[in-house]
Structures are given as structure tokens and as C-alpha cells.
Amino acid sequence: MTTTPADSQALHPDLVRTEVDLVLDDFLSAKDRAAAAQSMPVEASAALRGFLAAGGKRLRPLLCLTGWYVAGGQRRPRPVVQTAAALEMFHACCLIHDDLMDRSDTRRGKPTVHRTLGAQDTHGRTGPAADHLGNSAAVLVGDLALVWSDELLHTAGLSERQLSDVLPLIDAMRSEVMYGQYLDVTATGTPDADVGRALAICRYKTAMYTVERPLHIGAALAGAEPAVLEALSAFAIPVGEAFQLRDDLLGVFGNPATTGKPALDDLRDGKHTVLVCLALLHASRSQIDQLRELLGSPTLTEDQASAARDIIAATGADRMVEEMITERYGLALEQLKSAPMEPAALDALRHLADRSVRRRQ
Amino acid sequence: MTTTPADSQALHPDLVRTEVDLVLDDFLSAKDRAAAAQSMPVEASAALRGFLAAGGKRLRPLLCLTGWYVAGGQRRPRPVVQTAAALEMFHACCLIHDDLMDRSDTRRGKPTVHRTLGAQDTHGRTGPAADHLGNSAAVLVGDLALVWSDELLHTAGLSERQLSDVLPLIDAMRSEVMYGQYLDVTATGTPDADVGRALAICRYKTAMYTVERPLHIGAALAGAEPAVLEALSAFAIPVGEAFQLRDDLLGVFGNPATTGKPALDDLRDGKHTVLVCLALLHASRSQIDQLRELLGSPTLTEDQASAARDIIAATGADRMVEEMITERYGLALEQLKSAPMEPAALDALRHLADRSVRRRQ
Numbered sequence: 001m002t003t004t005p006a007d008s009q010a011l012h013p014d015l016v017r018t019e020v021d022l023v024l025d026d027f028l029s030a031k032d033r034a035a036a037a038q039s040m041p042v043e044a045s046a047a048l049r050g051f052l053a054a055g056g057k058r059l060r061p062l063l064c065l066t067g068w069y070v071a072g073g074q075r076r077p078r079p080v081v082q083t084a085a086a087l088e089m090f091h092a093c094c095l096i097h098d099d100l101m102d103r104s105d106t107r108r109g110k111p112t113v114h115r116t117l118g119a120q121d122t123h124g125r126t127g128p129a130a131d132h133l134g135n136s137a138a139v140l141v142g143d144l145a146l147v148w149s150d151e152l153l154h155t156a157g158l159s160e161r162q163l164s165d166v167l168p169l170i171d172a173m174r175s176e177v178m179y180g181q182y183l184d185v186t187a188t189g190t191p192d193a194d195v196g197r198a199l200a201i202c203r204y205k206t207a208m209y210t211v212e213r214p215l216h217i218g219a220a221l222a223g224a225e226p227a228v229l230e231a232l233s234a235f236a237i238p239v240g241e242a243f244q245l246r247d248d249l250l251g252v253f254g255n256p257a258t259t260g261k262p263a264l265d266d267l268r269d270g271k272h273t274v275l276v277c278l279a280l281l282h283a284s285r286s287q288i289d290q291l292r293e294l295l296g297s298p299t300l301t302e303d304q305a306s307a308a309r310d311i312i313a314a315t316g317a318d319r320m321v322e323e324m325i326t327e328r329y330g331l332a333l334e335q336l337k338s339a340p341m342e343p344a345a346l347d348a349l350r351h352l353a354d355r356s357v358r359r360r361q
Numbered sequence: 362m363t364t365t366p367a368d369s370q371a372l373h374p375d376l377v378r379t380e381v382d383l384v385l386d387d388f389l390s391a392k393d394r395a396a397a398a399q400s401m402p403v404e405a406s407a408a409l410r411g412f413l414a415a416g417g418k419r420l421r422p423l424l425c426l427t428g429w430y431v432a433g434g435q436r437r438p439r440p441v442v443q444t445a446a447a448l449e450m451f452h453a454c455c456l457i458h459d460d461l462m463d464r465s466d467t468r469r470g471k472p473t474v475h476r477t478l479g480a481q482d483t484h485g486r487t488g489p490a491a492d493h494l495g496n497s498a499a500v501l502v503g504d505l506a507l508v509w510s511d512e513l514l515h516t517a518g519l520s521e522r523q524l525s526d527v528l529p530l531i532d533a534m535r536s537e538v539m540y541g542q543y544l545d546v547t548a549t550g551t552p553d554a555d556v557g558r559a560l561a562i563c564r565y566k567t568a569m570y571t572v573e574r575p576l577h578i579g580a581a582l583a584g585a586e587p588a589v590l591e592a593l594s595a596f597a598i599p600v601g602e603a604f605q606l607r608d609d610l611l612g613v614f615g616n617p618a619t620t621g622k623p624a625l626d627d628l629r630d631g632k633h634t635v636l637v638c639l640a641l642l643h644a645s646r647s648q649i650d651q652l653r654e655l656l657g658s659p660t661l662t663e664d665q666a667s668a669a670r671d672i673i674a675a676t677g678a679d680r681m682v683e684e685m686i687t688e689r690y691g692l693a694l695e696q697l698k699s700a701p702m703e704p705a706a707l708d709a710l711r712h713l714a715d716r717s718v719r720r721r722q
Contacts, residue, residue: 031536039561040540041547097504101497123551136462136546139500140539143458146507147535154528160521167515174508175392178501179401185497186402190484200400 020061023085047113047141055108060087060214067218070345071228080221082156089149096142102269114138165220173213180204187272189296193281198274207240231339238328243356245325248273258360264305270296279317287311329357381422384446408474408502416469421448421575428579431706432589441582443517450510457503475499526581534574541565548633550657554642559635568601592700599689604717606686609634619721625666631657640678648672690718
């Protein structure tokens with residue numbers, strides 16, 4: 001029996017999560033045992049396990065498997081699932097380093113890795129020394145996640161052709177997300193009305209990294225022709241941008257109980273998002289002054305955040321972002337009309353676009 | 362004409378540096394051009410180029426090429442040199458993240474990457490905001506160096522057999538150094554008399570990462586038999602430990618003009634080295650109290666560092682470390698007597714042991 005995207009079970013997020021998490025858990029258990037056997041610290045693999053267990057949508061593995069089916073892959077061979085899991089392990093590196101750079105206290109409703117490791121010190125450090133230790137340990141745990149994502153890929157059991165097809169895509173994906181992060185980090189704290197820069201961050205950090213490349217990687221594993229990869233790009237970029245624009249809205253107007261992230265963080269950090277750029281572009285002089293005062297203020301209170309939200313809403317920026325999401329969603333579906341794919345594959349991609357755009361977390 | 366280690370030119374450090382640096386420079390120039398073409402920040406590749414240009418011994422590439430010749434490799438094919446360069450690029454990641462974790466201001470006599478990027482901000486940040494930006498950007502530049510080291514490896518033009526032989530060694534090497542760093546980071550600032558822990562850090566961070574694995578990787582590229590890899594390990598571990606013990610001595614008693622590192626940093630950071638452990642183990646009660654006061658003090662002055670040096674010397678710890686170096690050097694040479702290698706290969710390894718142990722920088 002073959003499994004295709006038409007079989008609604010095959011790409012059910014819960015099923016993908018279960019299979020991917022099994023691979024990650026096996027891998028980290030082996031790392032625990034190896035560390036213990038060599039008297040190495042087990043805190044690193046434990047921190048990573050805790051981080052992965054705390055949640056996350058496993059979106060990149062889901063997209064990788066979607067790419068596999070869309071390009072005609074059959075069933076779910078273990079090497080393909082393990083490659084999907086490698087993307088999640090790489091993503092753990094990005095998030096752990098991201099939280100450190102954003103100085104976030106929580107992620108997925110739990111303390112971030114640098115906070116956990118800072119609080120866990122067994123040498124009696126307190127205050128800034130404990131914070132610094134937590135930060136340093138989180139740099140290393142992120143680095144380990146990065147090199148372990150490679151190890152997952154190298155040991156997945158891919159054929160030589162599969163490996164040589166996906167390595168350039170993985171290399172490209174990793175440079176793209178790092179560049180996107182670099183743009184993001186240098187812009188954060190000093191947002192302005194430069195929508196182009198905000199869209200570049202959105203494209204590199206999310207559209208390419210989160211959507212396009214995982215689809216490409218899965219499709220390449222199935223031996224996709226260039227025309228399929230091009231059609232996937234034409235669909236993925238607008239869907240990915242819509243996904244990030246939704247994220248920006250949720251980061252400011254979302255319910256922390258649903259998103260698992262404090263609704264203050266983006267405002268307090270002064271994130272240079274399309275939402276904020278549009279607000280600054282359409283705000284009155286006095287609104288601009290107020291926003292500049294509030295955005296990026298490390299001591300932002302809930303009341304001040306509420307004031308910032310009111311101003312953003314008053315400029316109409318949130319509605320403009322909603323329109324941009326709708327426009328990109330329509331464009332993505334339009335692209336599918338000429339895509340060289342089976343109806344079942346097209347259904348899977350349509351479903352994906354729906355989930356990316358209409359989510360609440 | 363074949364080139365062997367007997368040809369003294371082949372492994373001359375200056376020649377290796379020139380060839381490796383040419384590969385790194387070509388690679389980073391291509392990254393500069395690609396970034397500019399996509400309106401991506403060129404600061405990241407520029408920072409990495411500046412870091413690599415500032416110096417460094419290119420020890421891991423040299424050892425990788427030594428491993429290649431020792432296992433019977435001929436000439437210097439470009440894929441082998443590029444693999445050696447990939448090790449240097451990975452090392453750049455380790456050093457950039459290491460400097461960040463150690464809060465070092467200088468490396469190789471120049472400002473560290475996080476200091477450079479913090480001072481370079483074009484958004485007018487100053488004080489802690491500029492420092493934080495520098496730290497964040499350095500996390501990302503280190504991450505980029507890591508993923509680019511992979512890209513160098515993937516695009517080196519290795520045969521499928523070579524690639525499948527070296528990938529497990531590279532994976533092992535990277536986990537080992539990260540674990541060693543983790544042990545180091547958690548021990549730094551709170552040194553005690555636990556010599557076993559200090560030796561474990563020394564073994565993982567240096568003996569395995571700096572010496573054993575680069576030799577293995579070069580030898581594996583040449584298709585080395587397991588017996589050759591084992592003989593290389595038996596030689597590499599004592600040489601690597603001796604190398605690190607020399608480093609610890611230079612870090613406290615070295616001349617900053619020669620080492621390029623301030624002679625205060627190790628003491629100020631409270632590095633948990635074998636030298637410091639032995640000093641604490643053999644110090645009197647009052648010397649222990651004084652050392653505890655001084656080691657790891659973020660405000661340590663040159664006079665206080667001088668006092669700490671005098672106490673360490675008074676305990677005889679520096680002479681004990683010299684003896685450990687001599688013992689390991691002798692053991693390494695002893696191991697070579699039964700190694701299944703040609704005389705020219707043995708000469709190259711003996712020369713390497715000499716350089717590792719008798720250096721001043």
C-alpha cells in the first residue's frame with residue numbers, strides 16, 4: 001500500500017510530530033548514553049530534549065514531507081523522516097540562539113534555554129555571573145544542535161544521489177536564515193518606516209528558510225525535476241511571507257495563552273516588522289513620537305504595550321497587514337493552477353497555505 | 362613528481378597557510394559577491410575575513426595535511442586542501458563563540474569579533490545596546506562560519522568514498538569540542554583542585570579536537586587503514602595534551618607581545634586549567650585564600666595578576682606542568698616506534714611534536 005497526500009493521515013501534523021519526535025528522541029538518548037559513558041556533561045542533550053519536548057509546530061519537517069509527496073515520493077522511508085527531523089534539530093539551534101539574542105525569558109510557555117541553564121548552575125553562581133553562564137551554555141547548546149542536525153542528516157541512510165542533491169539546498173538554507181537573522185538583529189531596537197528591509201527579513205528568515213527550502217529538500221529527496229522545484233518556489237515565497245506577516249500580527253495582538261509567547265516581547269525588543277514599519281509610515285507626527293518612545297523600551301509595561309497596540313491599530317497598519325496576507329494567499333493559490341503536480345499534491349499544498357495563514361499560534 | 366613529508370617544503374607552515382588562505386579567501390569573496398547581489402549584509406563575511414586575516418597558526422589544516430601524507434597521500438589535490446581549509450573555518454566559529462563566552466576584548470592582537478561588530482553599528486547604538494548588538498552579531502557570524510565550513514567540505518570535490526569516510530570523523534570532532542567547551546565554560550570562574558576535570562577539558566578541547574581529529578581526517582582522505590588511525594591516536598593524545606599544557610603556561614606566564622593575547626585573561630576569567638588546579642592542590646592555606654580572591658576577579662589588575670603568578674610559581678605548579686609536558690612528549694615519541702608508517706611520515710610527526718611543545722605563541 002502506498003501513502004500519498006490524498007491519504008489525509010499521511011500529512012496529519014500530529015502523525016508527523018510523533019514520527020519526527022521519535023527520531024529526535026532516539027538520537028538524543030544515544031547522545032545521553034555516549035556522554036555519560038565518557039564522563040561528559042549530559043546537561044547539553046538534556047537541555048535540548050527539554051526544549052524540543054516543550055512544543056513547537058514541527059512545521060519544517062511537515063513541509064519537508066509535503067515536498068517529498070508532492071514530488072512523487074511514496075510511503076515514508078526512515079531516511080526521509082530522519083532528514084525531516086534534522087531540519088527540526090537545526091531549527092532548535094536557530095531558536096536557542098534567537099532567544100539569546102532577543103533576551104527572551106520564555107518560549108513555548110517555558111523558560112528559554114539560556115534562562116534554564118543560568119538558573120541550573122551547580123557552582124553557586126548568582127546574578128550576572130549566572131546569567132552569563134546561561135548565555136554561554138546556550139551558545140554551545142545551540143552549536144551542538146547545529147552539528148547534531150548534520151549528524152542526523154549524515155546518518156539518515158540517504159543514497160549518495162539523495163545526499164548530493166540535498167547538501168547544496170541545506171547549505172543555501174542555512175546561509176539564508178543566518179543572513180535573515182543578521183538583518184533582523186541589526187534592525188531590532190531601531191525600527192523605522194523601511195518596509196523593504198522588513199520584507200527582506202521576512203523573506204529570508206521565513207519565506208525561504210521555513211517554507212521554500214524544506215519543500216525543496218523533501219522534493220529533492222524524491223528526485224524532483226527543476227520544474228517542480230520552481231513551482232514550489234513560486235508557491236512557497238508568498239505563503240511564507242503570509243506566514244511571517246501573520247506571526248508579526250500575533251506577536252503584537254495575539255493571545256499569549258495561545259501563542260506561548262509574551263505579547264510584549266516584539267514591542268519591547270523593537271522588532272523591525274512590516275507591521276511596525278507600516279504603522280510608522282502612516283502615523284501622525286505625534287503618534288510617531290509616541291511609538292519611538294515605546295518601541296524597543298526594555299522596561300515597557302503592559303499598559304505601555306497596550307498604548308502602542310492602540311496606536312498601531314489607529315494607523316490602520318494591522319488591516320494593511322491582513323490585506324497583504326490575503327493578497328499573498330491568493331497569489332500562492334494562483335501559482336498552483338499551472339504547477340506540474342498531481343491533484344493530491346495540489347490539495348496538500350492548498351491545505352498548507354490555509355494552515356499557514358489562518359493560524360492563531 | 363610526488364610530494365611527501367620528506368620533502369621539507371610540503372608541510373612548511375607558511376606554505377600550508379598560503380594555500381589554505383587562498384581557498385578561504387576565494388570562498389569568502391564569492392560570499393561577498395553573493396551577499397551584495399542579494400542586498401544581504403556584507404558585514405558578516407567581512408568580519409570573518411578580518412578575523413582570519415588577523416593571524417592564527419592554521420594548525421588544524423597543517424595537521425590534516427600531515428595526516429594525508431602520513432597515510433600515503435601524494436601531492437596536494439585541491440579537495441584535500443579545501444577540506445583542510447574547512448577545518449580552519451570551523452575553528453573560526455569556535456574561537457568567535459569562545460571569545461564571546463570569555464568576554465575577551467582582543468584576539469591575535471586585534472579587537473575580537475563581538476567588540477568589532479559592537480563598535481561598528483550604523484544605527485547609533487552606544488553602551489550596553491551596542492555591546493549586545495556586537496554579541497548577537499558575533500553569535501551569527503560564528504554560526505555562519507560553522508555552516509560555511511560545511512559548505513567548503515561539501516563543495517571540495519571529494520569522492521563519495523572520501524566524503525563518507527570523513528563525515529563521521531567531522532561529526533565526532535565537532536561534538537567533542539563542543540562538550541569540551543561546555544565543561545570549560547561551566548568550570549571557568551570557579552577553579553578548584555580537580556585535576557581530572559582540567560585534564561578532561563584539555564583532552565576534549567585540544568588533544569582530540571586540535572590534534573587527533575585533523576590527523577584522522579587527513580589520513581581518512583588518503584584511505585588510511587584502522588591501524589594507522591589507531592597509531593595516530595596514540596601519538597596525538599599525548600602531543601595534544603602537551604600542546605594545551607603549554608598553552609596554559611603561556612596564558613599565565615607568556616609574553617603578550619608574542620602570544621597576541623593579554624596575559625591577564627586566563628587569570629581574570631578564572632580558567633580551570635591543570636596549572637591552576639595543581640597550584641591550588643599544592644598551595645598553603647593562606648595561598649589558597651589569596652588565589653581564590655584573585656582568580657576569576659573581573660577587575661584583576663596587572664599587579665594582582667603578578668601576585669597570582671608569584672603564588673602559582675611558589676607552589677611549583679609551573680614546574681609540574683613542564684614535567685607533564687616532557688612526559689607526554691616522550692610518550693608520543695615512544696608511540697611512534699611501533700607505528701605502521703614510513704620513515705618520512707615518522708619524521709613529519711616528530712617535527713610536529715617538537716613544534717607543539719616548544720612554542721612561544
